[in-house]
Amino acid sequence: xxxxxxxxxxxxxxxxxxxxxxxxxxxxxxxxxxxxxxxxxxxxxxxxxxxxxxxxxxxxxxxxxxxxxxxxxxxxxxxxxxxxxxxxxxxxxxxxxxxxxxxxxxxxxxxxxxxxxxxxxxxxxxxxxxxxxxxxxxxxxxxxxxxxxxxxxxxxxxxxxxxxxxxxxxxxxxxxxxxxxxxxxxxxxxxxxxxxxxxxxxxxxxxxxxxxxxxxxxxxxxxxxxxxxxxxxxxxxxxxxxxxxxxxxxxxxxxxxxxxxxxxxxxxxxxxxxxxxxxxxxxxxxxxxxxxxxxxxxxxxxxxxxxxxxxxxxxxxxxxxxxxxxxxxxxxxxxxxxxxxxxxxxxxxxxxxxxxxxxxxxxxxxxxxxxxxxxxxxxxxxxxxxx
Amino acid sequence: xxxxxxxxxxxxxxxxxxxxxxxxxxxxxxxxxxxxxxxxxxxxxxxxxxxxxxxxxxxxxxxxxxxxxxxxxxxxxxxxxxxx
Numbered sequence: 001x002x003x004x005x006x007x008x009x010x011x012x013x014x015x016x017x018x019x020x021x022x023x024x025x026x027x028x029x030x031x032x033x034x035x036x037x038x039x040x041x042x043x044x045x046x047x048x049x050x051x052x053x054x055x056x057x058x059x060x061x062x063x064x065x066x067x068x069x070x071x072x073x074x075x076x077x078x079x080x081x082x083x084x085x086x087x088x089x090x091x092x093x094x095x096x097x098x099x100x101x102x103x104x105x106x107x108x109x110x111x112x113x114x115x116x117x118x119x120x121x122x123x124x125x126x127x128x129x130x131x132x133x134x135x136x137x138x139x140x141x142x143x144x145x146x147x148x149x150x151x152x153x154x155x156x157x158x159x160x161x162x163x164x165x166x167x168x169x170x171x172x173x174x175x176x177x178x179x180x181x182x183x184x185x186x187x188x189x190x191x192x193x194x195x196x197x198x199x200x201x202x203x204x205x206x207x208x209x210x211x212x213x214x215x216x217x218x219x220x221x222x223x224x225x226x227x228x229x230x231x232x233x234x235x236x237x238x239x240x241x242x243x244x245x246x247x248x249x250x251x252x253x254x255x256x257x258x259x260x261x262x263x264x265x266x267x268x269x270x271x272x273x274x275x276x277x278x279x280x281x282x283x284x285x286x287x288x289x290x291x292x293x294x295x296x297x298x299x300x301x302x303x304x305x306x307x308x309x310x311x312x313x314x315x316x317x318x319x320x321x322x323x324x325x326x327x328x329x330x331x332x333x334x335x336x337x338x339x340x341x342x343x344x345x346x347x348x349x350x351x352x353x354x355x356x357x358x359x360x361x362x363x364x365x366x367x368x369x370x371x372x373x374x375x376x377x378x379x380x381x382x383x384x385x386x387x
Numbered sequence: 388x389x390x391x392x393x394x395x396x397x398x399x400x401x402x403x404x405x406x407x408x409x410x411x412x413x414x415x416x417x418x419x420x421x422x423x424x425x426x427x428x429x430x431x432x433x434x435x436x437x438x439x440x441x442x443x444x445x446x447x448x449x450x451x452x453x454x455x456x457x458x459x460x461x462x463x464x465x466x467x468x469x470x471x
Contacts, residue, residue, distance in 0.1 A: 307447040
């Protein structure tokens with residue numbers, strides 16, 4: 001039996017092999033996702049009684065970082081899948097239908113996508129226009145989903161909607177929709193600077209005659225506060241760490257090659273390498289300490305939903321996303337033109353384009369504005385080791 | 388002594404809850420009735436001002452402010468040690 005790290009490495013090796021073509025053609029990293037399924041990594045988080053491995057976010061984060069070093073798009077697809085699975089695991093245990101769904105995800109290695117964004121409301125995932133329309137034991141849903149990452153490649157989409165047509169925008173539920181239960185009409189194409197393989201196209205989603213059992217019983221407000229916020233920021237940050245780490249690896253290799261050419265001298269770029277290794281360590285420390293705090297909470301809804309915890313997660317997101325961009329840029333300045341050019345062992349064009357998405361995925365200004373509100377009531381006085 | 392009516396008065400200053408503040412029962416979820424995260428922060432500030440208290444961090448959770456009944460207990464728990 002291979003270790004988790006070995007399984008992740010094997011999938012990452014496949015992802016790396018196809019990374020250039022995924023980026024160039026802006027296509028789904030199919031080979032990487034097939035490898036993830038072959039290594040049974042899509043069911044990692046599913047509890048063992050449903051055929052999964054009961055892994056925690058810490059293990060998932062490690063895999064995200066390993067994949068991030070190979071192909072950012074494949075890593076982000078893996079992260080987004082596990083963010084949705086984290087919600088199912090945290091909130092689906094009370095529902096027989098969702099327990100069976102977890103079994104299927106583990107057994108069949110189903111890929112799960114998310115549809116929260118909607119035309120007209122932008123990135124505010126806590127508001128929906130569209131509503132579940134129930135008739136008897138079935139419901140219908142139509143949604144102008146301005147972004148569904150890998151929507152046409154996913155086996156299952158978890159979509160937000162208002163609980164019923166009269167509900168206020170924030171009274172939302174999360175519904176599970178299988179690919180063969182819905183129609184997706186592509187409205188916009190994801191042709192972007194980076195993260196091109198996530199295929200985050202826009203769609204008109206239509207679902208009819210879906211059993212009401214597929215609606216998660218927990219209000220989405222609780223799902224967002226208790227599992228989504230944490231898993232998103234922790235796993236995204238881990239992907240960005242992987243990208244930053246691989247950029248620093250290239251810079252290190254470059255500086256060491258320079259040093260070998262000039263024995264007895266420390267190349268001037270070594271000082272810059274020391275600085276960027278410092279930044280990478282600080283970024284890693286921020287992510288690891290947040291992951292530890294999350295684990296220490298043991299899924300306690302009050303702790304994870306508290307203002308102090310939300311501030312900590314918001315700060316992680318803004319810090320990690322800014323540091324990741326800074327680190328890749330520093331690596332590029334060390335490597336110079338060999339990094340600016342495509343097709344060299346030191347090319348940093350793709351990592352730089354990919355990582356520039358980090359401050360924009362839920363814009364940092366939006367997150368800072370949210371933190372600013374929370375700080376109006378949060379009290380200080382935390383200790384070094386306990387808060 | 389904090390009454391549910393005191394809390395309803397404060398809820399009436401929240402934009403989303405103002406029209407329905409009088410109809411919300413003690414154990415009904417305020418979040419289900421439209422209270423958002425900023426609204427809950429504003430609510431906490433208004434309660435601190437009204438009762439001359441400060442909620443410690445461990446009280447600043449969704450659960451503590453989820454219903455009128457929960458708010459009454461939260462406020463009472465903070466007032467009690469101060470009065471003692």
